[in-house]
Amino acid sequence: xxxxxxxxxxxxxxxxxxxxxxxxxxxxPAFLLLIVLLCLLPQVTSLYIQRNLIMVxxxxxxxxxxNFVTGYIGEVxxxxxxxxAIGAFSVSLLTTDAGMGYWPAVVLSVLLCGLFxxxxxxxxxxxxxxxxxxxxxxxxxxxxxxxxxxxxxTHGVVGIYDIPxxxxxxxxxxxxxxxxYYCILAYVLFxxxxxRLLIGSRFGRAMKAVREDPLxxxxxxxNNQTFRVIAYVLAGMLAGLAGTLYAxxxxxxxxxxxxxxxxxxxxxxxxxxxxxxxxxxxVGSLIIAPLGEVLRGLISLFDSLPAxxxxxxxxxxxxxxxxxxxxxxxxxxQGILGGKSRLxxxxxxxxxxxxxxG
Amino acid sequence: xxxxxxxxVLMRFGGLVAVDGLSLKVEEGEIVSLIGPxxxxxxxxxxxxxxxxxxxxxxxxxxGERISGLLPREIVKRGVSRTFQNIRLFGKLRVIENAxxxxxxxxxxxxxxxxxxTKKYRTQELTLHKKALxxxxxxxxxxxxxxxAENLPYGLQRRLEIARAIMSGAKILLLDEPAAGMxxxxxxxxxGFIRSLRDKGYTILLIEHDxxxxxxxxxRIYVVDYGKLIAKGKxxxxxxxxxxxxxxxxxxxxxxxxxx
Ligand SMILES: Nc1ncnc2c1ncn2[C@@H]1O[C@H](COP(=O)(O)OP(=O)(O)OP(=O)(O)O)[C@@H](O)[C@H]1O
Ligand SMILES: [Mg+2]
Numbered sequence: 001x002x003x004x005x006x007x008x009x010x011x012x013x014x015x016x017x018x019x020x021x022x023x024x025x026x027x028x029p030a031f032l033l034l035i036v037l038l039c040l041l042p043q044v045t046s047l048y049i050q051r052n053l054i055m056v057x058x059x060x061x062x063x064x065x066x067n068f069v070t071g072y073i074g075e076v077x078x079x080x081x082x083x084x085a086i087g088a089f090s091v092s093l094l095t096t097d098a099g100m101g102y103w104p105a106v107v108l109s110v111l112l113c114g115l116f117x118x119x120x121x122x123x124x125x126x127x128x129x130x131x132x133x134x135x136x137x138x139x140x141x142x143x144x145x146x147x148x149x150x151x152x153x154t155h156g157v158v159g160i161y162d163i164p165x166x167x168x169x170x171x172x173x174x175x176x177x178x179x180x181y182y183c184i185l186a187y188v189l190f191x192x193x194x195x196r197l198l199i200g201s202r203f204g205r206a207m208k209a210v211r212e213d214p215l216x217x218x219x220x221x222x223n224n225q226t227f228r229v230i231a232y233v234l235a236g237m238l239a240g241l242a243g244t245l246y247a248x249x250x251x252x253x254x255x256x257x258x259x260x261x262x263x264x265x266x267x268x269x270x271x272x273x274x275x276x277x278x279x280x281x282x283v284g285s286l287i288i289a290p291l292g293e294v295l296r297g298l299i300s301l302f303d304s305l306p307a308x309x310x311x312x313x314x315x316x317x318x319x320x321x322x323x324x325x326x327x328x329x330x331x332x333x334q335g336i337l338g339g340k341s342r343l344x345x346x347x348x349x350x351x352x353x354x355x356x357x358g
Numbered sequence: 359x360x361x362x363x364x365x366x367v368l369m370r371f372g373g374l375v376a377v378d379g380l381s382l383k384v385e386e387g388e389i390v391s392l393i394g395p396x397x398x399x400x401x402x403x404x405x406x407x408x409x410x411x412x413x414x415x416x417x418x419x420x421x422g423e424r425i426s427g428l429l430p431r432e433i434v435k436r437g438v439s440r441t442f443q444n445i446r447l448f449g450k451l452r453v454i455e456n457a458x459x460x461x462x463x464x465x466x467x468x469x470x471x472x473x474x475x476t477k478k479y480r481t482q483e484l485t486l487h488k489k490a491l492x493x494x495x496x497x498x499x500x501x502x503x504x505x506x507a508e509n510l511p512y513g514l515q516r517r518l519e520i521a522r523a524i525m526s527g528a529k530i531l532l533l534d535e536p537a538a539g540m541x542x543x544x545x546x547x548x549x550g551f552i553r554s555l556r557d558k559g560y561t562i563l564l565i566e567h568d569x570x571x572x573x574x575x576x577x578r579i580y581v582v583d584y585g586k587l588i589a590k591g592k593x594x595x596x597x598x599x600x601x602x603x604x605x606x607x608x609x610x611x612x613x614x615x616x617x618x
Contacts, residue, residue, distance in 0.1 A: 194473065201472035201479065202458075202465045205451075209459045212448035219408060219446075221434035221463035221526060230469070344504045345452050348483045351491075 018343045038185055042178040050181055052290050054249065057184035058242050059289040063269045063281040064191035065238035068231040070267065071276035072204060074211030075124075075228070076133045079140025080266045083113045083236045085258035087243025089147055092160040092253060102166055106244045110237050116143075117236025121229040140263055148255035159254025166248040173248070180249050187245065191238060195278055198234075200346075207231055208276070261318060265289075268321045272328055274338025283337055288324075292317045359422050361386040361561050362407070362438070362530055367416035367426075369399075369406050369585070376402040378585035379416070384530065389552065389562045391576040393569075393596075395605055399585040400565045401443055404532050407563075408440050409433045420530070435463050439528030441519035443535045443565070449508030453499055456507050456518055457490035460525030490525060497521050497551060512539045520551075530561040537568045549575045573597065581605065 042050045066080045087109050094105035124135050147154045154160075165172040166183065173179025198204050206227045209217040214224055247253050265288060273284025296313040328335065360383040369377035376399045384390045392400050405411045407418055409430040418426040425433050439460075448456050464486060471479040494503055497517045502510060507518060516536055523531050533552075537545040545568055552562060552575050566572045572579065573593045581589040581596060583605040589596055596602055 197473050197475070198469070202462060202467070203469060203472060205455060205459050206462060208451055209448050212450055213446050216442070216446040216448065218430045219434065219440060220459050220522065221431045223431055340450070340506050345454055348480070348487050350480070350484050351487055
């Protein structure tokens with residue numbers, strides 16, 4: 001009984017918080033304050049923390065990207081890191097071998113990733129469920145194998161060295177000057193913005209309709225394939241954008257930089273946080289992305305033990321992801337913040353308040 | 359010219375002929391019912407009209423133009439919309455979102471319009487939100503606009519199906535057993551609502567098992583059994599048609615004389 005009351009209270013708090021954020025007067029300053037705080041963060045944290053924050057940022061963008069396909073269209077993609085890899089390799093090759101400037105290379109790479117998104121959408125047009133998941137996985141291995149074996153273009157197993165730093169107006173990004181941090185922060189905000197703008201529109205509604213009931217969607221006059229393609233292209237471009245920053249951030253990439261584990265991690269992020277929600281992606285990446293580091297930290301507490309007794313954090317990470325997935329699927333399949341909102345639907349501006357309350 | 363016309367339509371599933379040479383006409387502004395025992399092929403008729411199945415033989419025309427052979431989404435755009443017997447709402451979406459998705463074909467703004475919240479975007483969204491609220495209120499869902507569709511009780515889900523179909527702006531609505539699962543009061547309300555739709559200019563083709571609804575609301579009735587037309591006419595004629603009674607009750611000669 002008491003427990004129930006407690007739960008009700010927290011629900012009320014979250015509802016009130018949500019309502020607060022819907023009031024322009026409160027939301028705008030709160031949002032600005034949050035941005036200012038996020039901007040100040042690298043000034044007060046160590047490079048180690050900043051590095052982790054940047055990684056969270058990369059995974060957040062990847063999460064928003066996959067969310068279009070898995071969250072809104074409802075198709076599980078097991079190969080999402082392929083777009084990340086294509087973006088990274090494309091920008092690296094364009095800025096090194098082709099000697100192109102960074103931003104033109106980014107634009108080209110993002111477009112290329114969109115094209116691959118289109119390809120994947122067409123390749124998976126008539127399949128669904130498990131077959132689709134397997135096809136997306138095949139897509140990942142196909143891309144990685146091409147990267148590994150097309151020596152003339154991608155330098156094969158050697159990889160690409162000396163990728164020039166990303167820069168803006170000749171001002172090169174480093175960890176020290178926070179360039180990468182601010183850039184990925186901007187990308188995260190950009191992802192949030194386009195998700196919000198699109199998902200609130202007919203495009204988002206149509207995607208969700210396709211997810212909920214493809215036949216009913218068709219009967220409402222929706223061309224299901226159009227919206228699948230839009231979602232895949234957007235997802236490809238967004239993941240590619242993350243890749244174009246990740247390559248110069250690493251400075252060196254090869255075919256082993258992008259792994260199947262990465263694909264899984266992106267999926268775990270949105271499933272943990274809540275498919276088809278924005279707050280789910282944010283919370284999911286905040287929890288999942290730093291997990292490897294947390295584990296490393298925990299294991300290093302036992303440093304005094306002989307090394308052969310210590311588990312390899314890189315390997316154990318995935319045991320934990322697996323556990324998280326199982327627990328989530330059993331207890332909260334909609335994700336931590338997924339499922340139904342307790343807030344009212346947001347009517348468009350200009351609608352009479354009274355009408356909105358029906 | 360009839361608004362909707364089926365000419366000698368035959369629908370075969372392997373060895374089973376679900377619709378067998380059916381011809382049917384619906385004039386503009388009419389309420390026409392399609393009745394028949396379970397498994398008679400009524401829902402299949404809706405599926406052929408709306409393009410879910412490609413018909414084996416025959417032709418279906420809407421507004422004088424052939425629609426058989428078109429894709430379902432093209433048929434909706436021509437002005438034919440439907441509800442489903444086994445409710446197919448977008449359960450995890452809100453009532454108003456369901457209604458807005460029904461209006462999908464009435465929006466044509468582009469991705470850039472949505473991203474930059476252009477005037478075109480704002481006007482279309484505002485207009486259709488207004489229309490959705492209006493339609494939902496008129497069908498008695500006014501206080502549920504924010505609710506999630508799957509949380510609605512069964513009867514209200516049926517109404518939402520109708521609301522979603524109306525939102526397409528279709529000329530003709532195909533309603534597949536809208537009164538199923540409703541109590542007598544609810545079906546009474548539904549009848550009133552269906553009549554009010556006709557008064558607003560909609561044409562209605564109705565499948566319904568509730569004879570009270572059918573007899574009261576229909577201008578004309580088509581009766582099918584085993585995919586074949588066995589009777590057509592005004593409610594009074596159908597009520598007393600021996601063939602119809604036989605189809606519904608089996609060959610029970612004693613009650614044949616008693617009428618319905
Ligand atoms: N896709 C299909 N494949 C094979 N047979 C089908 C298919 N759809 C319908 N049928 C068959 O066609 C016949 C007519 O079915 P239909 O659903 O149209 O009947 P109905 O008149 O709507 O019945 P009810 O009153 O129970 O809704 C049934 O025998 C059914 O099994
Ligand atoms: Mg039926």
